[in-house]
Amino acid sequence: METILVINGEAYWQDFLPDYKVEQKKIQTTEWLLKDNQLFAIDQNGVCKPDKILWRVGAIKPSAKHKTALDVIQLSGIPCVNSANVLAKGFDRLTMLNVLKECKLPLIPFNVTTTSTHVKNIEMPFPFVVKAGNYHGGFGKVLVENEEKWQDIKDLLFISEDYITIEPFIQYDKDIRYLAIGDKIWAMARKGKFWKANVQTTDFVLIDQEPSLIAQTKTLQNYLKADIVAIDILEEKNGNRYFVEYNDIPGLSGFPNEARIELANCLTRLK
Numbered sequence: 214m215e216t217i218l219v220i221n222g223e224a225y226w227q228d229f230l231p232d233y234k235v236e237q238k239k240i241q242t243t244e245w246l247l248k249d250n251q252l253f254a255i256d257q258n259g260v261c262k263p264d265k266i267l268w269r270v271g272a273i274k275p276s277a278k279h280k281t282a283l284d285v286i287q288l289s290g291i292p293c294v295n296s297a298n299v300l301a302k303g304f305d306r307l308t309m310l311n312v313l314k315e316c317k318l319p320l321i322p323f324n325v326t327t328t329s330t331h332v333k334n335i336e337m338p339f340p341f342v343v344k345a346g347n348y349h350g351g352f353g354k355v356l357v358e359n360e361e362k363w364q365d366i367k368d369l370l371f372i373s374e375d376y377i378t379i380e381p382f383i384q385y386d387k388d389i390r391y392l393a394i395g396d397k398i399w400a401m402a403r404k405g406k407f408w409k410a411n412v413q414t415t416d417f418v419l420i421d422q423e424p425s426l427i428a429q430t431k432t433l434q435n436y437l438k439a440d441i442v443a444i445d446i447l448e449e450k451n452g453n454r455y456f457v458e459y460n461d462i463p464g465l466s467g468f469p470n471e472a473r474i475e476l477a478n479c480l481t482r483l484k
């Protein structure tokens with residue numbers, strides 16, 4: 214029986230992969246060994262020699278070591294969902310935004326600086342959104358509504374070593390996520406308690422799919438050659454749409470079980 218190693222993520226994958234032995238490890242505590250073209254993942258629970266890998270590292274602090282693990286996996290040739298090559302492109306937020314730009318998808322226009330001491334030079338009319346560094350799950354993101362708050366936030370940003378982007382706050386009517394897995398697509402609208410739809414989410418509703426957004430999702434998926442990818446879109450009342458980001462390790466909460474089954478199928482199909 215082949216072994217699938219799940220890195221981080223949900224506890225339920227064995228149920229969706231009954232023909233495999235599923236082992237699970239955390240990226241935070243796993244070391245990797247590539248010896249004579251054989252890949253081993255090692256943590257306090259022991260050694261795993263995977264035949265396939267399911268990479269489900271979610272909203273944790275990215276570290277250079279995660280990127281190293283992806284490079285070692287790619288070197289090993291062990292099939293991974295998404296492929297290590299796809300995951301490397303999504304690893305950094307700016308690289309990810311470059312991919313959306315290459316796919317000619319309508320990004321929120323943003324300014325960027327590599328140091329917090331220059332944020333004063335990239336500010337824009339209130340309200341705007343500041344995003345510091347390469348974090349997920351809403352971390353490092355703040356809505357700036359007025360001069361007083363901006364002063365405090367600049368003082369706080371001073372302690373950050375990360376790059377910083379500033380973009381207009383989109384008064385969105387809908388926060389939409391299109392999820393593509395294999396050749397299937399789902400669409401969802403999300404609502405959060407405050408301005409971030411993915412933090413303290415109160416509502417997940419599956420919505421009808423629109424041909425133009427399906428086409429844009431497919432453009433991205435094909436460009437990346439991704440097994441799974443989600444695109445987050447903000448839609449204004451007037452119908453204007455902006456792409457916030459894509460996520461190549463999207464959470465599956467709120468999506469039907471078929472999404473999990475389809476992701477398991479992607480692994481099964483891998484050679």
Ligand SMILES: Nc1ncnc2c1ncn2[C@@H]1O[C@H](COP(=O)(O)OP(=O)(O)O)[C@@H](O)[C@H]1O
Pocket residue numbers: 321342344348349350351352354380381382383384385388408409410411445447457458
């Ligand atoms: N410029 C913006 N205007 C309005 N809402 C935004 C903007 N940027 C992000 N958001 C909201 O905040 C959420 C999190 O932002 P996002 O950039 O996706 O960060 P993360 O990678 O942490 O999820 C988005 O899903 C959206 O609801």
Ligand SMILES: [Mg+2]
Pocket residue numbers: 350351411445458
């Ligand atoms: Mg997001």
